[in-house]
Amino acid sequence: MTIAADAPKSRPAHPIYDMEGMEHSAAVEMEDSRLVVFPRSQTRPILWNVILALVAFMLGGLPGIGQALERVGINLYNNDVVTSVLDENAAYYQGLTLHGVLLVIVFTFTFANGFVTLATMRAYGRPMASTLLVQLAFFLALAGTVLAGWTMLANEATVLFTFYPPLEANTMFYIGAVLLVISTWVTLVNIIITHRRWAADNPGKRTPLMAFMAIMTYAMWAMASVGIAAEVLFVILPWKFGWTEGVDAQLARTLFWLTGHPIVYFWLLPAYISWYTMIPKQAGGRLFSDPIARFVFILFLLLSAPVGFHHQFTESGIPQWMKNIHGIATFAIFFPSMITAFSVISALENGGRNAGGKGLFGWIWKLPWGNPALTAQLHAMLIFTLGGASGLINASQTVNLVVHNTAFIVGHFHMTIGAVALAYIGIAYWLVPYLTGNNLWGRKLALWQTWLWFFGMLIFARGQISAGLQGVPRRTAFADSVYRDFIDGLDVPNMLTAIGGSMMGLSGLLIFIVIVGTLMGLAGKNREQLIPVAETRVGATKRIWPWLDNYKVWVIVAILLILIAYIPFIVTYVPDGSSATGAPFPLY
Amino acid sequence: MEMIHRYERFFLGSTVVILIIGMVAVTSSFFVNDLELPSPVDTVDPATFTSEPPFNNPGLFQVGENEYDAIITAQAWAFIPGQITVPVGSTVNFKIGSVDVVHGLIVHGTNVNLTIVPGQISEATATFDEPGEFLFVCSEYCGILHHNMAGRVIVN
Incomplete structure (x- = not known):
């Protein structure tokens, strides 16, 4: 660890990375002009995480193109190249499983582990307390990816990413999933230890905003992931090892969705960390209020988990009144996202006006749209707004009957996770240069990429939403189905789905080219890459809402809320002693 | 400087009102349209x-x-x-x-x-x-x- 003790008060004249003869070492200049150099033993695993995330994104995206084109009868699944990798008969669903697991588990977890770890280091102005844990988190995620990936490619885990038992996968698939979850717990432990070390060295200081957000994000996820851990450890693995005859399918699903909704916020909150603490800087403005940003993350900590039943509205195993509790909490979790919408747009407006924007909307055109890191995230915000709004439709219990498990849901969540993915790509456009010291290569291509994704996603989602309203079920190889000609009004929706999906496929190809070009250093070295960190207009002083920082109390309240939401089910649910064992023949 | 700008208060207040209207509408649809969700049989x-x-x-x-x-x-x-x-x-x-x-x-x-x-x-x-x-x-x-x-x- 190298913290320059006598850092100069002004910016150093020499390139700040060119220190001590190091070829490249990621450094940051703190608010007090202190210069902190992060050890390569930590920044390298962070880079590996980002690269693993992007590889998962590329590989997971490929089957998506096949699914979109399948809607208009273009079948890529009997192509020789495809069948040399995927099983001839199971190809669609095998691809769908890879699409889900690689994109929403591997891509998101590894990117979050890398990015949030770096954000923590930047916030405290010190390396992580444990280099070993930084590396361990990466290798656990890598091992989990290899195990799960191998079983999926071998067609031994074609169970989609939700793996509802008694649909059965190879044991190694579940172990792989568990390792990926443990990698996030390891990251949390490291964040907490780092926080405690920092607090001991800085008595009486308020936790920096970015670090506070990192703690909240990972604390929320650690609590919520207990559900999936319990499902695998106490329901699925005992069954796989032959200790129990079958599974309690209803219990397993309920445990899954205890984790399955908060996982959405675990994807989203790293993007929110960027939108609150970095985007204002990139847009040339300031964040309006630091305490309100903390308040938002506390609301996410409290409300992310007690909402899982809204994924189970159509299940008869859960009584109506319990669904009501989760239904109301689901509406409540919309609130912090609306605060975010205000705060982020306010910061953007501030940036646009600083650049000379006039009038009600004039500031919008003055934002630095030429910066792909920013533009990608602006697009992500716009897409996410529609994703969140369509989420309210799904959350409305009676309306849910119309859309549940239809392609409508696919349209909805592609506008949430698809927006988060674009935000991550936007972050990668400065993060990869920062971690490698290479300039971003292919800036124009990157701009094309984000516009393509933006329009492609909206077109795709519109197609899926319309198809869902016509009654097309989700997760279905529609063109192969017996009923493809019996549902009216699908010509336009299917065409939109295929066009939008193809545009996103092209966008993915551009990401690949830009990132590879950047990693190869085609645009040369730049030793002044910085982590963008925004200033705030209303800062977190000792005076303003210091009780917000008391994160232990908030965690306790959050656990209580989870208990309130789930105890009624746990104490009243009476398994009748039966257990489901699945079908007497292989299902894939 | 005030903690919560009055524009923000207006925006957040409107959000709460809209959410409450939505919740009331959804809840009343159970009775008005005689709907029910699947429940334990x-x-x-x-x-x-x-x-x-x-x-x-x-x-x-x-x-x-x-x-x-x-x-x-x-x-x-x-x-x-x-x-x-x-x-x-x-x-x-x-x-x-x-x-x-x-x-x-x-x-x-x-x-x-x-x-x-x-x-x-x-x-x-x-x-x-x-x-x-x-x-x-x-x-x-x-x-x-x-x-x-x-x-x-x-x-x-």
């Missing part, structure tokens, strides 16, 4: 599923003047029975259970949307006032021929 042991009532004898049973019980078994990859025929104006109570893995049931043209979890009996009711053929499909992935799991209600 009964459990069924997957081990004895095919040998015990009601699923030892799936089919359509008339239980009232215009009312029928459709006892349906969901299994990979078919509904049994896969076709039911009722007269116009009939009310059909779908009672459905899964013999193997999780399935789903969406009946087009109705609000019937069920997730069929092994061990649980699921129930939903629909009235068919128009003649025609109404598709029903499995809405939860259940293996490689999931997309062929479908049936129809014929109303004449």
Whole structure:
């Protein structure tokens, strides 16, 4: 660890990375002009995480193109190249499983582990307390990816990413999933230890905003992931090892969705960390209020988990009144996202006006749209707004009957996770240069990429939403189905789905080219890459809402809320002693 | 500087109002439109599923003047029975259970949307006032021929 003790008060004249003869070492200049150099033993695993995330994104995206084109009868699944990798008969669903697991588990977890770890280091102005844990988190995620990936490619885990038992996968698939979850717990432990070390060295200081957000994000996820851990450890693995005859399918699903909704916020909150603490800087403005940003993350900590039943509205195993509790909490979790919408747009407006924007909307055109890191995230915000709004439709219990498990849901969540993915790509456009010291290569291509994704996603989602309203079920190889000609009004929706999906496929190809070009250093070295960190207009002083920082109390309240939401089910649910064992023949 | 700008207060206040209106609307739709979500009916042991009532004898049973019980078994990859025929104006109570893995049931043209979890009996009711053929499909992935799991209600 190298913290320059006598850092100069002004910016150093020499390139700040060119220190001590190091070829490249990621450094940051703190608010007090202190210069902190992060050890390569930590920044390298962070880079590996980002690269693993992007590889998962590329590989997971490929089957998506096949699914979109399948809607208009273009079948890529009997192509020789495809069948040399995927099983001839199971190809669609095998691809769908890879699409889900690689994109929403591997891509998101590894990117979050890398990015949030770096954000923590930047916030405290010190390396992580444990280099070993930084590396361990990466290798656990890598091992989990290899195990799960191998079983999926071998067609031994074609169970989609939700793996509802008694649909059965190879044991190694579940172990792989568990390792990926443990990698996030390891990251949390490291964040907490780092926080405690920092607090001991800085008595009486308020936790920096970015670090506070990192703690909240990972604390929320650690609590919520207990559900999936319990499902695998106490329901699925005992069954796989032959200790129990079958599974309690209803219990397993309920445990899954205890984790399955908060996982959405675990994807989203790293993007929110960027939108609150970095985007204002990139847009040339300031964040309006630091305490309100903390308040938002506390609301996410409290409300992310007690909402899982809204994924189970159509299940008869859960009584109506319990669904009501989760239904109301689901509406409540919309609130912090609306605060975010205000705060982020306010910061953007501030940036646009600083650049000379006039009038009600004039500031919008003055934002630095030429910066792909920013533009990608602006697009992500716009897409996410529609994703969140369509989420309210799904959350409305009676309306849910119309859309549940239809392609409508696919349209909805592609506008949430698809927006988060674009935000991550936007972050990668400065993060990869920062971690490698290479300039971003292919800036124009990157701009094309984000516009393509933006329009492609909206077109795709519109197609899926319309198809869902016509009654097309989700997760279905529609063109192969017996009923493809019996549902009216699908010509336009299917065409939109295929066009939008193809545009996103092209966008993915551009990401690949830009990132590879950047990693190869085609645009040369730049030793002044910085982590963008925004200033705030209303800062977190000792005076303003210091009780917000008391994160232990908030965690306790959050656990209580989870208990309130789930105890009624746990104490009243009476398994009748039966257990489901699945079908007497292989299902894939 | 004030903590919460008045614009922000207005924005957040409006959000709360809109959310409350939404919640009231959704809640009242239960009563106004006479809707209900699937709720606990009964459990069924997957081990004895095919040998015990009601699923030892799936089919359509008339239980009232215009009312029928459709006892349906969901299994990979078919509904049994896969076709039911009722007269116009009939009310059909779908009672459905899964013999193997999780399935789903969406009946087009109705609000019937069920997730069929092994061990649980699921129930939903629909009235068919128009003649025609109404598709029903499995809405939860259940293996490689999931997309062929479908049936129809014929109303004449």
